[in-house]
Amino acid sequence: MTAHSLVCHTMMTTVPDPGRRDAPALSSVMLSTDKSASFPMRPCACACFANMEVPRGSVRSTSWDSALLQRVPPLLTDLYHFTMAYGYWKCGRHNEEAVFELFFRDLPFGGGFSLFCGLQDCLHFIRNFRIKPEDVTYLKSVMPSTIDEGFFDFLREVDPSSVSITAIPEGSVVFPKVPLMEVRGPLPVVQLLETSLLCMVNYASLVSTNAARFCLAAGSNKKLLEFGLRRAQGPDGGLSASRYSYIGGFHGSSNVLAGKYFNIPVVGTMAHSFITSFSSLKEVHPSTLISEHGEGPPVDLVKLSVFWLNRVCSHLHMIPEEANKGELAAFISYAIAFPRNFLALLDTYSVIRSGAVNFCTVALALCQLHYQPVGVRLDSGDLCRQSVDLRRIFHSCSTEFQVPGFKSLVIIGSNSISEQSVMEMKEQENEIDIIAVGTNLVTCPLQPSLGHVYKLVQVNGKPRMKFSEDPEKTTLPGRKAVYRLYNNDGHPFLDLMTLKEEPVPTEGQDVHCCMLGGQMETVKAARVELLLQEFFSLGQPTQPFLSATEIRNRVQTSLIHLNPGLKRLQQPDRYKVAVSERFASLLKDLKNRKDWTE
């Protein structure tokens, strides 16, 4: 990321309110006393983000819904789904009921868990799944000329009215091989959904999991912001990244469109270009500011700053001439534009000799006019060392000039932050309150894709299975029920797949199961949770849509219950996944039959 000086605002309602002019701007919030004493943060940063929680609500932005349908029309899929659909139609199998499962085989990032995200987008897509006449025309132009016209009539009539879906709730912690979605409906219709669903789930789950890992690495006393739009993989890579980073635990995004669509906190800052665009104090115009209390005549902030520049330099043993005057002009102009939101970017010239001096200068002038400056952002060099130096300067100025507000200035770090560098921060002395992450969050360089697949498990009531040359690619046939078993400490310890018709495992009683891998085990659950729930029945959603914040809350809850060993970022424990005894013996049966599908 290149640049930002924080202006942070919260939407207090679930939809934008054009009439609202009293959004708690960061600097005004910063002035408020920290009321959540249990919150282990520097008060300012705490206060700054304490109001970022968007209230509960189940509103989905209409503009996002229509944007999603624009971005993911039924043609956003692989051509082979249409050729196969013709294959099914041609042999009269278009009314056969098929069941597909969506799952993944390996945990991302070598971690101990994954998050399941993207479900709501999928449901919205399916609810509106109809192929437009112009798209049928396009398909005719690219499919073989031997295709019967009747197939295109069939495509024109395709709708989701016979499709049903069960799924694990979005935002849940999930594990390999367990079905995350079961999609049931007419064979060609559910076949047509494959690539679009995978596309909506894969990146959403990947980036939310990546975000959750950054949050775990940072610990609970630092806040995280997503600044990755410019480096994302395409415009929607940026938009999805903002939504799902927030859901994964980040506290806000710089992406304005994401703020508008998903009602998530948007945060903004200052660029180096803003600073380099100024070259002299003469460019500050107007140069006056009225005090926060509205008392007295407007004060010339340039003159006041020049006064403070000399005092600051004298106190810090710095040379006023080394403080870049273009930078000072930029800071003063920004302070006049945003007197309650003054947060400066310090590394355009020299962080300490110019940036810090100019910041303290303008911040002290603002304090004299009863405004509370917000803080600073560092975007190059050794962020930890710089933050420690800055904190010392802030404390020293606070004492010297009797400005208590200087003790609660926020320090933001943002230069090429990675999971690794966040973990290293823990080992080093630092005074960073907020970390802004770009490229390494949104593009997930440690593993830039998550391999969800969508496999046929049943047709016309008969289980289906793929035996691959690669045993890892062999699928688990048939419809399943999936249960999560919790131990006495409230931690989940096993995901159990049973045949659909088997009884629910009883809490407190022995359950015999076969671990994926082979060995039999007997376990006892203090609590049993049904994982696959109905979300869509015969063309209609059966549960209300949730806001991004509500899904984010589920992520938090899901992670809190997870055993700490599974949340270790390096060499985590492995979570167990098993099938029931009956399922295992059916599976053995099928494998032993030479040509079992007959």
Added chain:
Amino acid sequence: MTAHSLVCHTMMTTVPDPGRRDAPALSSVMLSTDKSASFPMRPCACACFANMEVPRGSVRSTSWDSALLQRVPPLLTDLYHFTMAYGYWKCGRHNEEAVFELFFRDLPFGGGFSLFCGLQDCLHFIRNFRIKPEDVTYLKSVMPSTIDEGFFDFLREVDPSSVSITAIPEGSVVFPKVPLMEVRGPLPVVQLLETSLLCMVNYASLVSTNAARFCLAAGSNKKLLEFGLRRAQGPDGGLSASRYSYIGGFHGSSNVLAGKYFNIPVVGTMAHSFITSFSSLKEVHPSTLISEHGEGPPVDLVKLSVFWLNRVCSHLHMIPEEANKGELAAFISYAIAFPRNFLALLDTYSVIRSGAVNFCTVALALCQLHYQPVGVRLDSGDLCRQSVDLRRIFHSCSTEFQVPGFKSLVIIGSNSISEQSVMEMKEQENEIDIIAVGTNLVTCPLQPSLGHVYKLVQVNGKPRMKFSEDPEKTTLPGRKAVYRLYNNDGHPFLDLMTLKEEPVPTEGQDVHCCMLGGQMETVKAARVELLLQEFFSLGQPTQPFLSATEIRNRVQTSLIHLNPGLKRLQQPDRYKVAVSERFASLLKDLKNRKDWTE
């Protein structure tokens, strides 16, 4: 990638033609004789793709244009651009002319070159750059309440009528530090464009460069297909990947929407699910097919296949019972649906004992009816070894059963293909004609982001510069002309930046220049090319928009001229970039001035 059996079609016009029913389907093309004798490919594969070249034309799909504007509205940017725009507006600087440059600092993938892509999307975005009233309302709701109402009036009036752009043509080979775009216009307006432009250029350039590297790795005797939609970083990550992989040199994509929007060849295949959905020959209905010549009564393809199954097994010393009957049913059904496009996926059960046997069975039945089967796809295991085994089987069947067409069957490989595995293929004996690449193409795991930046270089005619703590981040100030110098062999050997007002370097004469890094050199160019051209002037594009195929052609031309040492994928030569003597001395001057911006 999971699955596909190739059905490949070409659009012969630049816009879809709903009336056209004679698109050259792959298998029909496969039957045609190879007329391009100089094309170093297996005739079938050659013929298959020879018609994939879309004719020249400068049509941009309207549906894509409107989709782009939907996907990239002015709000798809970072909030700080709006806060800084207010800073400029507040001090009356909104009419000052600013110049920003877009460039990158390091070549991607440790390679010797990068491609510049995304320009047309940027131009289309800027041409339509206006902030909707509803978006201004949203901005008001998230920006500080202290902002003057006049600023929002200003935002409502913002348009691109004062913006001008010079750029290097899209699809060109480019190098670090050289400006790829120069954006000139009112300070706050060109500031507002920053993140959107970076977002459109970064991934487009990255994935097209990645695609070009795959093509270089594969060599000219293999064709490449993009199958990455399901693993892309968000729906648009998939759409952009399809467009820019094609531009980078791929021959087609599985993405239907990309085919529709960009008029690029779409290719489709068969999934494992299609095969596992069949369990018995009884499911083949109808089971008859008329011969390609339309002569005689319909033939029962099931019976004919059973006849061939025994002959094939007897010839290949295989056991008919080991050939999965569900798979055979699927192949027969597919052949009936696509008799001219029969290409089967072989690895659902056992590649040789089941897949190859069933394929040869159905393909021979088709041949008996005078259809030409297309080929096979392999999606797991050791692709090279399997391809060699298959080719031997095809040749043997060709001789035994007197079917010459079996000598030109296409073999497609598609399992987790990476740049590395494509390079390794060269070292191993293999018979793969076409490689389909998914995840490792579209998500660019070797380097999932490209760090283009957008830096202010001039305001009101005065050069601007950022001196960072990190010398790498120091910018080159002022407006520039950029020239590419070619040697006598027609290879470019130096990109030269001069001050805008300097004369064009003369061909054949000594040019003194200062390499980035420091040392002075004198060079002589056989040819000098002006790199930065005007593309947009005062709100209007000044050059026609190109089709994806035209940009793809520029990539090919640009790469052909490049010195082979720069195209080496590992440890390539380094291309030289320099500034003119005058530029270098101005730069030295600026650096020596302590506070040069004053």
